[in-house]
Amino acid sequence: MATFTRIADDESPSITIHPNHKIARVNNNIYGGFTEHMGRCIYGGIYDPGNSLSDENGFRKDVIEAMKELNVPVVRYPGGNFVATYHWLDGVGPKENRPKRPELAWLGIESNEFGTDEFMKWCEIVGTEPYLCLNFGTGTLDEALGWLEYCNSTQDTHYANLRRKNGRDKPYKVKYWALGNECWGPWQVAQLTKEDYAKKAYQWAKALKLLDPSITLILCGETGYSSWDYYVLKECVKWDVHGLSGDNTKSLIDMHSIHMYTADKEHLPNATAPRGAERAIQMASALIDLARIENKVPETVPKQTICFDEWNVWDPVRAPGEQGAEEKYTLSDALAVSVFLNGFIRQAKDMGMANIAQSVNVISPLMTSKEGIVKQTTWWPLLLFSKYMRGHSVAVNVRSPEYTGRTNPKWIRGTTETPYLDCSATVSDDGYVSLAVANLSEEKAFEVPLEGLKAETVEVYTVNGDSVDVVNAAGEHKVGIKESSWDGKGPFKFGKHSFTLLRWKAGAA
Ligand code: AHR
Numbered sequence: 001m002a003t004f005t006r007i008a009d010d011e012s013p014s015i016t017i018h019p020n021h022k023i024a025r026v027n028n029n030i031y032g033g034f035t036e037h038m039g040r041c042i043y044g045g046i047y048d049p050g051n052s053l054s055d056e057n058g059f060r061k062d063v064i065e066a067m068k069e070l071n072v073p074v075v076r077y078p079g080g081n082f083v084a085t086y087h088w089l090d091g092v093g094p095k096e097n098r099p100k101r102p103e104l105a106w107l108g109i110e111s112n113e114f115g116t117d118e119f120m121k122w123c124e125i126v127g128t129e130p131y132l133c134l135n136f137g138t139g140t141l142d143e144a145l146g147w148l149e150y151c152n153s154t155q156d157t158h159y160a161n162l163r164r165k166n167g168r169d170k171p172y173k174v175k176y177w178a179l180g181n182e183c184w185g186p187w188q189v190a191q192l193t194k195e196d197y198a199k200k201a202y203q204w205a206k207a208l209k210l211l212d213p214s215i216t217l218i219l220c221g222e223t224g225y226s227s228w229d230y231y232v233l234k235e236c237v238k239w240d241v242h243g244l245s246g247d248n249t250k251s252l253i254d255m256h257s258i259h260m261y262t263a264d265k266e267h268l269p270n271a272t273a274p275r276g277a278e279r280a281i282q283m284a285s286a287l288i289d290l291a292r293i294e295n296k297v298p299e300t301v302p303k304q305t306i307c308f309d310e311w312n313v314w315d316p317v318r319a320p321g322e323q324g325a326e327e328k329y330t331l332s333d334a335l336a337v338s339v340f341l342n343g344f345i346r347q348a349k350d351m352g353m354a355n356i357a358q359s360v361n362v363i364s365p366l367m368t369s370k371e372g373i374v375k376q377t378t379w380w381p382l383l384l385f386s387k388y389m390r391g392h393s394v395a396v397n398v399r400s401p402e403y404t405g406r407t408n409p410k411w412i413r414g415t416t417e418t419p420y421l422d423c424s425a426t427v428s429d430d431g432y433v434s435l436a437v438a439n440l441s442e443e444k445a446f447e448v449p450l451e452g453l454k455a456e457t458v459e460v461y462t463v464n465g466d467s468v469d470v471v472n473a474a475g476e477h478k479v480g481i482k483e484s485s486w487d488g489k490g491p492f493k494f495g496k497h498s499f500t501l502l503r504w505k506a507g508a509a
Helices: 061-070 081-085 116-126 141-152 158-165 194-211 227-236 267-272 275-294 331-346 379-388
Strands: 002-006 014-025 074-077 101-103 108-110 129-133 176-178 216-220 255-262 305-313 351-356 366-368 373-375 392-400 421-427 432-439 446-448 458-463 482-486 492-494 498-505
Touching: 014 421, 014 432, 061 116, 061 366, 061 373, 061 379, 074 116, 074 176, 074 351, 081 101, 116 129, 116 141, 141 158, 141 194, 194 216, 194 227, 216 227, 227 255, 227 275, 255 275, 267 331, 275 305, 275 331, 305 331, 331 379, 331 421, 331 432, 331 458, 331 498, 379 432, 379 458, 379 498, 492 498
Parallel strands: 002 392, 074 129, 129 176, 176 216, 216 255, 255 305, 305 351
Antiparallel strands: 014 392, 101 108, 366 373, 392 421, 421 432, 432 498, 446 492, 458 482, 458 498
C-alpha cells in the first residue's frame, strides 16, 4: 500500500518506508516478456539464422544474454493479433515442409520457420517459462486441444507422439494458456461480442482443463474497466463445473488479462499516463470480486489474479504496427515505464503476471541490428526493477507536490493521483529494502528526508539524461544506470526527470 499526501509546491516532500509492513508478495512473473510474430520480433530479433551473432539454432546470442540479464521469468507467444489466424501445426515438423501463409494481422507472409519447438528451445536456453496464447479467431477447439496435447501430454496419443517424432520426448509442461487475444477489438480477424466470447471461452476452458487440469487459464479481458471485463468475468469465473466439481480449491479461470498502451507528446501527460494502468488493475480486481460474489465462489478458491499481458508506452501513429512498431524511446518514456512498474509493485496483491510488449524490436526496450543490440532508455528502469524489486511490496507514505495539468487518458484526473514523486518499495527475501522513486518534474530536484531508512551504506542507482527527450541509439548511449553509494544521512536529493533506486540492508544501522 502506498499513500499519497498532496502538499503545496513550495513545501518540502518526505517519504516514509515501513520495511516491516509487508503488503503482498511480488509475483516474479510481473517481469515477463512477449514475443509475437510481428515486425522484427521473431525474425531478425530472437531468430536470425546465418548471422555470426547467432548460435547453431539460429538464435541471437546477444538477445539471449540480454533476456538472461533481465531475468525474464515468463514469455508470451506467438501473439498478439497474429495469433487470430495462426495454426500451430504449420510451425512444427521438418522446416522444408512448413507452409508459407498470408499473415492477416500485420499483412505480411509467415514462413513458419520458427514455431512451437523452436520457441520452447529458446525458452529453455533463456531459462524462462513459455506462455501460449490460443487462436480464438480462425482456430478451433480441436486445434487448441491438439496444441495442449502436443506440449504437455505424456500419453501414447497422436499429438504427443507427433512431438516425439519431431525430436522431443519429454513434455514441455506449458503452464500458462490464454483464451484468445483482444477478442473484443475491431482489428481482430473474427472479432467477438462479449456474449459470444464468454460462451466460447467457458466451453474451451472446460475442455482444456479436462485434458490437463494442471494448467493456468487466462481469460481475455479488455482494459480492466469495461463492460466486456464485467461480463466475461461474470460468465466465466465459476468453480462448480464438470471435472472440477467437488474440489472447492480450484476454478476454471485462474487469471484475467488486461492491456494498456500509453503515450503523449508532452512529458507530464506521458509520464503520468501509466497511473491509469494502476487504476485499471484496481478496477479489474473489484470486478473479479464482484463476479465471485455474484457467482458464490467459495473463499477457498484462490482469487483470480490480473495478467497485464501487454503494457508499454506506444504511439501507434508514430510507430505503426504494420511497419514493425519500432518505437524510439525517450527519457520521458523511461520515466513512464518506471511509473507502470511502481504501479505493479504497489498493486502486488492482485498481480499474477505482466508482460512488457514486446521483448525485442517491436515497441521494445531492446533493439537488434545485424551488428549488435541497442538498449533503449526504457531498458534501464526495467532492469533495475527486475533485479531488485522482488520479495514483498512494503508500505510507503509519500508527501509530494502533485502535477495537476492535463492527463492522458483524461479520466486519470479525478479517479487517481499524479504526484511528482512516484514511489514503491520492497523488501527482498535476503533482507534488502529497495525504494524506487521516479521524480517526474522537468524543472525541480527534490531534497527528501527518508523516514524509516536506517542504514549507513545505501546503494544508489540513477537513470537520467540531459533532457526528457534524449534517446539511445547505436553509438549514442545517452541514458544508462549511474551507480554510487550514500551514507544514508540527511535528505536525499532526487534529480529532476530522474529514476532512482536506493537499496540497503534492513536493520543495518
Ligand atoms: O503488441 C502489439 C499488438 O498490440 C498486439 O499484437 C495486440 O494484442 C495489441 O493490440
